[in-house]
Amino acid sequence: MNWAIAIFQTVLFVALAPLLASFLKFCKCRLQNRRAPSFLQPYRDLLKLTRKQPVISQDASWLFCVAPYIIFTMMILAATVIPLIAVDMPTSESADVIVLVGFFAFARFFLALAGLDIGTAFGGMGSSREMTISSLAEPAMLMAVFTITMTASNTDLSGAIHHILNEGATLHPSFVFALFALILVAVAETGRIPVDNPTTHLELTMIHEAMILEYSGRHLALIEWASQLKLMLYGVLIANLFFPWGIAQSFTIGALSFALVALVLKLIVLSVFLALAETVVAKMRLFRVQEYLGFAYLLGLLGMLSHIILESTR
Amino acid sequence: MSWQNVFLTQLNEADIFVKTGSISPFVEIWEIDDKHWQDFAKIAFEFKLRWAAGFAEQIDDQFHVYACFETAGNYILLRATINVSKPEIPSQATVYAAANRSERHTHDMFGITFLNHPDPRCWTRHKVWKKSDHPLRHDFPVQGFPADVTPPDTDYHFVQSHGVGVYEIPVGPVHAGIIEPGHFRFQAVGELILNLEERLGYVHKGTEKIAEGRSPEGLAKLAARVSGDTCVSHTWAACMAMEQAAGVEIPKRAALIRGIFAERERIANHLGDLGAICNDVAFAFAFMQMMRLKELWCRSNYELFGHRFLMDKIIVGGVAVDVTEATSKFLLSDIEQLRAELADLMPAIDLNSSLEDRLYTAGYLSPETAAHFGTLGFVGRASGQNFDVRRDAPYAPYDSVKVKVALEDQGDIASRFWVRYKEINASMKLIKQFVEQLEQLPEGDLVANWKTPETGSYGLGIVDGWRGEIISYVRFAENNTIARFYPRDPSQLNWEALEKAVLNNIVPDFPVCNKSFNCSYSGNDL
Numbered sequence: 001m002n003w004a005i006a007i008f009q010t011v012l013f014v015a016l017a018p019l020l021a022s023f024l025k026f027c028k029c030r031l032q033n034r035r036a037p038s039f040l041q042p043y044r045d046l047l048k049l050t051r052k053q054p055v056i057s058q059d060a061s062w063l064f065c066v067a068p069y070i071i072f073t074m075m076i077l078a079a080t081v082i083p084l085i086a087v088d089m090p091t092s093e094s095a096d097v098i099v100l101v102g103f104f105a106f107a108r109f110f111l112a113l114a115g116l117d118i119g120t121a122f123g124g125m126g127s128s129r130e131m132t133i134s135s136l137a138e139p140a141m142l143m144a145v146f147t148i149t150m151t152a153s154n155t156d157l158s159g160a161i162h163h164i165l166n167e168g169a170t171l172h173p174s175f176v177f178a179l180f181a182l183i184l185v186a187v188a189e190t191g192r193i194p195v196d197n198p199t200t201h202l203e204l205t206m207i208h209e210a211m212i213l214e215y216s217g218r219h220l221a222l223i224e225w226a227s228q229l230k231l232m233l234y235g236v237l238i239a240n241l242f243f244p245w246g247i248a249q250s251f252t253i254g255a256l257s258f259a260l261v262a263l264v265l266k267l268i269v270l271s272v273f274l275a276l277a278e279t280v281v282a283k284m285r286l287f288r289v290q291e292y293l294g295f296a297y298l299l300g301l302l303g304m305l306s307h308i309i310l311e312s313t314r
Numbered sequence: 315m316s317w318q319n320v321f322l323t324q325l326n327e328a329d330i331f332v333k334t335g336s337i338s339p340f341v342e343i344w345e346i347d348d349k350h351w352q353d354f355a356k357i358a359f360e361f362k363l364r365w366a367a368g369f370a371e372q373i374d375d376q377f378h379v380y381a382c383f384e385t386a387g388n389y390i391l392l393r394a395t396i397n398v399s400k401p402e403i404p405s406q407a408t409v410y411a412a413a414n415r416s417e418r419h420t421h422d423m424f425g426i427t428f429l430n431h432p433d434p435r436c437w438t439r440h441k442v443w444k445k446s447d448h449p450l451r452h453d454f455p456v457q458g459f460p461a462d463v464t465p466p467d468t469d470y471h472f473v474q475s476h477g478v479g480v481y482e483i484p485v486g487p488v489h490a491g492i493i494e495p496g497h498f499r500f501q502a503v504g505e506l507i508l509n510l511e512e513r514l515g516y517v518h519k520g521t522e523k524i525a526e527g528r529s530p531e532g533l534a535k536l537a538a539r540v541s542g543d544t545c546v547s548h549t550w551a552a553c554m555a556m557e558q559a560a561g562v563e564i565p566k567r568a569a570l571i572r573g574i575f576a577e578r579e580r581i582a583n584h585l586g587d588l589g590a591i592c593n594d595v596a597f598a599f600a601f602m603q604m605m606r607l608k609e610l611w612c613r614s615n616y617e618l619f620g621h622r623f624l625m626d627k628i629i630v631g632g633v634a635v636d637v638t639e640a641t642s643k644f645l646l647s648d649i650e651q652l653r654a655e656l657a658d659l660m661p662a663i664d665l666n667s668s669l670e671d672r673l674y675t676a677g678y679l680s681p682e683t684a685a686h687f688g689t690l691g692f693v694g695r696a697s698g699q700n701f702d703v704r705r706d707a708p709y710a711p712y713d714s715v716k717v718k719v720a721l722e723d724q725g726d727i728a729s730r731f732w733v734r735y736k737e738i739n740a741s742m743k744l745i746k747q748f749v750e751q752l753e754q755l756p757e758g759d760l761v762a763n764w765k766t767p768e769t770g771s772y773g774l775g776i777v778d779g780w781r782g783e784i785i786s787y788v789r790f791a792e793n794n795t796i797a798r799f800y801p802r803d804p805s806q807l808n809w810e811a812l813e814k815a816v817l818n819n820i821v822p823d824f825p826v827c828n829k830s831f832n833c834s835y836s837g838n839d840l
Contacts, residue, residue, distance in 0.1 A: 032602040121483040125821070194668065197596040201491035202825040204483070205594075213490075281668040283596035286505060286822045288671070 005251055006080065006089040013079035013236075017228040018042035020235065020267060027275030042228065046221045054217030057118045067114035068215065068222035074107035075229040082237050085259035086248035087158040096155040097145050101138065104189070107226070108134055115211030122203050126210025129286070133195065133207065136293035137188050143300025144181035147174050147307050148241060161244040169245075173310060177303030179242050184296035186234035188289065191227070193278040195289055198227075205283070232267075239266035318342075318388070321361055330354055338558060340707040341389040341774050348379070348394040352404035352430075355413075358383055363390070364688045364701075365410035367785045367802040370420045372398070372452055377426055379403055381413070382774070382785060382802075387706030391774055396426070398451075405431040412688040412807050419840075423450040423522070438515045438839065441465045449523055456523055473511050475501040480508065483821065487516045494835035498824075505820040510813050517839040525799035530556050530630040530764070533796050537786065538625050540801045541837035545625040546572075546579040547779030548801055548837075551786035553630050554709065558773030559790055560765050568632035568760050569710035570748045574645065575624045575633070577741040577748075580780035581652070582611050582623070584692075584734040584741075587832050591731055592663065594826040595672040600663050607655055614648050632761035642749045649742045660735065673728040677827035679815040680725055687811040690804035691782020692737065693831055696722045696729035703778035715747045727830040766794045781805060781834065803837025 022039045029036035038044075056065065080091040081100045108130065115127035149155045151172065152163035188195040191208035200206060203213065212223050240247055246262025248255035284292060325332055330353055333345040346354055355365070366389070367382035375398045383390045396403055405428035407414040417428045418437035425448035439445070442464050447454060475482075480503050487495035497513040525536055537552035538545035550572055557564060564572075589604025612622040619627050619635045627634050637645070663669060679689070684697035694701065698721065703709075705717040720736030722729035772789040782804035791797035812831045816824055 028598070032599050033606075034602055121481075121485075124481075125483065193596045199598075200596065201489070202594060203485060203490050204824050205822040279599050280666070281597075282592070282666065282672055284668070285672060285676075286820055 001251065002088075002090050005086060005256075006091045009084045009086065009089065010076065010080050010091070013082075013084050013232065014076060014225075014229060017225065017232040018046060020232045020271065021228040023268070024231075024271045024275055027272055028278060031275055031279040042224075046225055049216075049221035049224070050218045052217040054215070054219045057120075057214055060118050060214075063110075064114050064117045064214075065219070067110045067117075068219040068226075070110045071107045072222040072226045072229075074103045074110075075226045075233065078103040078233050079229065081157065082233055083158055083161060083240055083247060084236055085256055085263055086251060087161050087244075088249070089158070092158050093156065097149060097157055097160075098142075098155055100157075101142060101145070104230075105134070105138065111211055111223075114215075118214045120214060122206070122210045122213050125204075126207055126213070129207045130211060133188055133289055133293065136290055136297070137185050140181055140293055140297040140300050141185045141189070143297060143304060144178040144185065147178040147300065147303040150304070150307055151175075151311065157241065161240060161247065162249075164241075164244050165247075165249070172307070174303040174307035175242060177299045177306060179238070181296045181299035181303060182234075182238055182241075184292065184299070186238060187274075187277075188293060188296070190231045190234055192231075192274065194281045194284045195292065197283050235267055235270050236263070239263065239270060317361070317385075321357070324357055324361075325354065328353055328357060330357070337391065337772075337774055340387060341391055341776070343391045343393060345393045345395075348396045348403045351379070351381075351394055352406055352408065354392065355381070355406040355409040359409050361385070364685075365406065365412045366688060366783070367787075367800075368406070368413050368416035368420060369787060369800040369802070370424050370426055370450075371789060371798040371800075372424065372450065373797075375399070377401055377424060379420070379426065380787070381406060387701075387703075389707065389774070389776065401426040402429055403427075404429045407431055407433070410688075411686055412810065415810065416802075416806065422448070424448050425451065435470060438518055440467045440515050440518070442518075449520065454523075456520075456526070458520070470513065472499045472513070473501070473509055475508055477503075479503050487513075496835050500821060500824070502821050505822065507816050507819055507821055507824065510816050510824070512809055512813060514809065514835060515839050517836045519836070519840065521840045522798075522800060525796050527791070528796045528799075529794060530560075530796070533788070533799055534628065534630050535626055536799070537801060538628075540840070541803055541805075541834040542623065542625075543583055544579070544779045544781060544784070544803070544834065544837065545623055546575045546628060547777055547784050548786070548803070549626070549628040550576060551775035551777045551779070551784040551801065552788060552799065553628055554775030554777060555773035555786045555788035556630055556767075556775075556790075557762075558775065559771040559788060560767035560773075562631055562762050562765055564632050564710070564762050565759050566710065567636075567752065567755055567758050568762070570752050570755070571633045571635070571637055571760070572628055573711040573748045574637065574745055575619075575627055576777070576779070577745045578611070578615060579624060580741045581738050582608055582615070583780045584738050585611060587734055587829070588663075588731065590832070591673070591727065591826060591829050592669065594829045595669065597663075597666070597669050600659070600669075603659050607652060607659075611648070611652065614644065618644055629761065631764050632759070634760070636760055637749070637752050639753075642753060645745060645749050649745060653742060656735075656738070670728070672823075672826065673726065673731060674724075675726050676823050677727045677730075677815045677819060677830055678725050679811055681723065683814050684725065684811060687814070688807045689811045690807055691778075691780070692720075692730055692733045693808045693811060694782065695720055696733045697725040698723040701783075703776055703783045707776060709777065711748060711751070714751065715744060717744070727826060730830040770797075772798075779804065781808070781832075781837075801837070801840070803834055805833035805835075805838045809833045809838055 022042045026036040081095045112127040115123035148160050152160040191198055196207040248259035330350040335343045337343050363383040363385045366384045370377050370379045377396050379394050381392045407417050415437050422436050422439040483500040485498040487497045495516040499511045501509040534549050538549045540548045585604050585608040589601040593601035616622045618641050679697045681698040684694050684699050702719040704712040718740050720733045722733050767790045769792040775786040777784050785802040787800040789798040816827050
């Protein structure tokens, strides 16, 4: 039974990811006084791409063709770790938050390799930028997540969520720091404005898009889907880790459906905030990203320090 | 005109003898011996004359080589004659960097060798025709020798750089966005641009060749298609040259309407550019709003005059559509509406610090570099180049109004952004004045009677398009047909300045630098 719900949760994760992307797009369009495309558009795009034959450069090695599958698989594995509507899944017991960061790193490693593999200038450029950014983002993310797990004395996400739910709505200064750190990292890692622009056509400014410029057909579909999934993973991670109320602690239909409604509401709030932020700021100069992520790391560090100083003595 | 006398005396001292004549109040034609071609440029350079245009034409077994210079609104069209059997002339590109690509274009099209030219590579020719063929010579057929597949242009040698960590980024000619084709070759260390080299010519359409033998009406239509976003100004320049050659004066009413067209074109393009600059730094809100305003503006064009970009609304001798009482009311309310919208929108853009961070100091073009390359229009004006044809060499209807030139001296993207905004405001005032003048004017003809120009008569049309000064040269053959048409789009000079403006910027800032120049590929490649 538990396994069935775990699998159902993962399937839900993968299936809803394009919907989140289209809702975000909807918010952005409305903020720009435009009409938005249908909520189903990302699904139609994915369907269209899977029907198309991928065009592969003659210089591409096997790595280029395998990378989309690896990346997509990694994102699905990551989706099994993060509690979506219920905690205490058998899947999330087998892996903790450090493994989760590992899944992301593994996917990125292959994406960067694929960018280099075809030997175009843009691919190499994108890979180099991606690695620069991730080398700064990963420590900041770990720092933020460690602050939470230290409070719970447990690196397992379900454990951390339980701990927070049991404590009730108490305000931890360290959580506030960690929350902002994680939001900054999430924006950088999912390639959103002001770090990267997912909708640009300007090759020279791209980071994520530069690496996948040569992908087409079903390969592109998998990569697009994987990045939508990544956005959702970060969204759910932030929503459920810092605001876990509503998540199902027992596997009854009532609790699960209530958890789903709560999750949707949380994600709607997050998307609106993200869309608002993306509308009012322009993209940073590339060399500002290190200051930005340095700041995220600093917040993470402050969170941990305030945890040690203020909270752990109790 | 005392400086001209001093200039002429200095030329005489250098044993350069000049035959002078006049084409129009602001344009003189000077003829010199071909061997003094470079020496003239040296002295002109000392006199701080701006090199404005260079072209050639074939007349029987002779080539006429032209160079156009300007200072303070006075133009000198310099001419030298050489034989087809020995097509050689000293280069002016050694003195004026701005002449570089123009001379290479002339070499590709006519086979005229510019002696001691600093860069002997081809420019417009991309293997579509043989190196020994020269399309603008009379013995070259209009249809050319089209091959099924154009061979790759493999032996064009780009500037190389070597060293640890230096790498090359080839971009284009096919881009991910919907823009014109052009190739950019970057040398970079990390993200820092060491050198940028442009390779253009991918949109060569043979405009100059297919102009030959056209009727004046046909040429006006062709000129509108030199660069689609500048159809009004290019048509105007070509018509002005033809009218000059034929000695036709256009009715005052037509001149005012032409002025309205040109300023409406300027506003439409500037609105688009303001938005596009913001879009290149991912500030989509401003982009969407500006595109909306541009769209409304273009729709008004369609409603009032029958074409969104006012293409072919200027015709030889006048204009094709009148401004009625209802039209002028619409024009004025359109301006008020735009003014109100911009008053709402611009503070949001001005006060956005993230946008400021991207636009200020980026893509710096120093006033010296701008002057060196003869940079025109908003690019020049953002770098302190205080020049505007409408004010300095005014033509009807600008001779009847006071033109205020928008000027900035920071030379960065923000300067080019705000010069555009100031020009929008200035243009709205101009349109208003033109409309008011039109209302005073009795109804009358829109087109002057055409007189068939004498064989060999020529004219030089100089107007200020939205990108800056446009120079069009037209010579007539017998029976009212065109012998030679050469349009000099401002992009031809601004492109080279872009190569310098991006130095010391980082690679991901190039697109927004490029957009702030927004040079025309089509107008450059002809």
